[in-house]
Amino acid sequence: MDGPVLVLAGAGTGKTRVLTTRLAHLLFSGKASPHEVLAVTFTNKAAREMKARVEAVLNRPVESLWIGTFHSVGARILRIHAEAVGLKSNFTILNSDDQVRLLKQLLTAAGIDEKRWPARLAAAVINNWKDRGLTPDEVAKVEKGGGGFAGGKAPALYKVYQERLKTLNAADFGDLLLHVLTIFKTHPEVLAQYQHRLRYLLVDEYQDTNVSQYLWLRLLAQQHKNICCVGDDDQSIYSWRGAEVGNILRFEKDFPGAKVVRLEQNYRSTPNILAAASALIDHNTGRLGKTLWTDKPDAEKVQIKGTWDGTEEARMVCDDIENAHRTGHPLSEFSILVRASFQTREFEERLLTLGIPYRVIGGLRFYEHREIRDAIAYLRIIAQPDDDLAFERIVNVPKRGLGTATLQTLHMAARSAGIPLTLAAQQLLQTDDLRPAARTTLGNLMSSFDRWRGMLDEMPHTEVTELMLDESGYTGMWQADKAPDAPGRLENLKELITALEAFESLGGFLEHVSLVMDNDAEAGDDKVNLMTLHGAKGLEFDTVFLPGWEEELFPHPRALDEGGAEALEEERRLAHVALTRARKWVTISFASSRRVFNQWRSALPSRFIDELPADTVEFSSDQGVFPGRGAGGGGQPTFSRPNGSDLEWPDRKTQLAEAVRRRKGQDFVTSGGLIIEGKAKRVDRDPAEGDFAVGDRVFHQKFGYGLVATVDGNRLHIAFEKSGPKKVIDSFVSKAPKS
């Protein structure tokens, strides 16, 4: 059990079991007591599960055991030593939304054009530095060009941002790690204390740790060197968030004498699924290399289905689910995994129509509803008066006449004195800089805050919350609202109170809200699971549907633009993760045209489909999807491959080449006009729109406005006003008003 260990565990090889068993054994054998062990996981859910499993094995609760995400553990340590980095221990944890809003203010203050350099991007740049463990000072040393943001202003912005966070007594996600790292570096005695205490470290999903997490672990493990990391380089899918596969690759170097264990027997999937997944990932270079095997009996092949469009695809998937459900398969054993979250919509619509219950994991989360965030802002204010972002959010919600003018005065006062808004408000109230009406209202609000804050000592926090929401007029605001969703919001507020009950203190609750964003309250219900591929990590289902395997969607063009060949490999790992989620059945699908932003665009099957071995898959497709040469619907589906030969739809190579060319031309959004030649099907335009006639004025997403010159079936000759005459398939234009 002692010494550094790296467990390379392929998908479905039972890596969680390894960790829990090891953990349980450590405790059971008495090698370590619960508080001497730290187990870090990637998600809160994984942490909860691991804890539950350990408790089940030991048959007793283990309260003092440290299991959590890097962020929650970081938060815990940081609360204890907050002063060391200039924070108070009740600091607020900002979510990415708060972060962006704050940066927006700073950008405006710095005179940086927010249109050109969006706050979102600034946040990404800063987060990236934090992921790499770089403080503002270190960034100044490392980044000569300043990261290219706003002509090199990013490092300065980063510095200002950090100072601002300090004033606000707040920390963002990155800080939870970075600050702790700083404390470890600057306060050796603190580090020593943790090094000494934590005799065993266990790390899950090691392939997804970023530099700052890595540095963290390395520091903590120095004393006892009992670190056990479990990971799979083939499942590294978070490089965009700063994860470094390199961490796993250099483990042996960092921890001399490390034992490396490979787990290669897969207990989850059927041989076909496994073979498909393995062949796919084999296209990647620079792997540590594992050969997954299974002794499960052979079963059905991986289904690959082509459909005409996204709607059809959703129908196919959901109908399949409905049928299988009728034959006794529980809904919770189905999952639909998509590349990007917006893709869930079509499936949701279809499932709603069929009346099949579903849940979107990682979708719109409870704590992201407006009314919940408002309510939480109130709570944040009374928990931590310096929280300007919370203050701004609700200072005029419900409307109480404190508009932009008042707020501006407040801001100026706060900024010139370098103090939080609430403090500035107190001071302003002593002057007559504010209009009398505003002054009274603001004064009332401020004393209300004080009053509610005082109540926290006298009554349960749930009651304070209820009282506060009533007295502030917040509940009343929604009661008076006649919008159809208002009752639902009131319901949510009630649910919030219920959620609060589970916590001892307001502070504990707020911590939970900021760190535990997942909602699996209803995880037990029998529902179809809908989520992104990233969200599916660590999960498994009997049946997995993988829609949208198309070029321009998966692999995702954005990823390729940013990361090139490496990103393609990461996309491929994502595909590998996707396939290996399934125990028994996988259906991959693609649509030949898809509506994106209300605009039709045709698509090609993903290159990843090409990479699946022919003998592990089975094709079928709608009539006319990828027909033979030429438009007009003449060909027959070449997509079914009766004898399992290699894929050979006509011009596949040219089509792919074309797709690549288009991408290089930075042209992909308006791909419409270019590759429609091979496409026969008319996309369903609004039937009421009718057919086009000569002389109609039409609009094309790429070519602009034009007049129809001739009509030949679905092919139109159009004289475009800007782009000249062109031949276009009618589905790519819409009728436009006469000029």
Place this chain on the structure above:
DNA sequence: GCAAGAGGCATTTTT
């Protein structure tokens, strides 16, 4: 100060 309407814009993945 506020509400409604118009216009512009974007959409990868998340602790």
Place this chain on the structure above:
DNA sequence: TGCCTCTTGC
């Protein structure tokens, strides 16, 4: 399509 921001008119 739907969200967010800006403008306009009261």
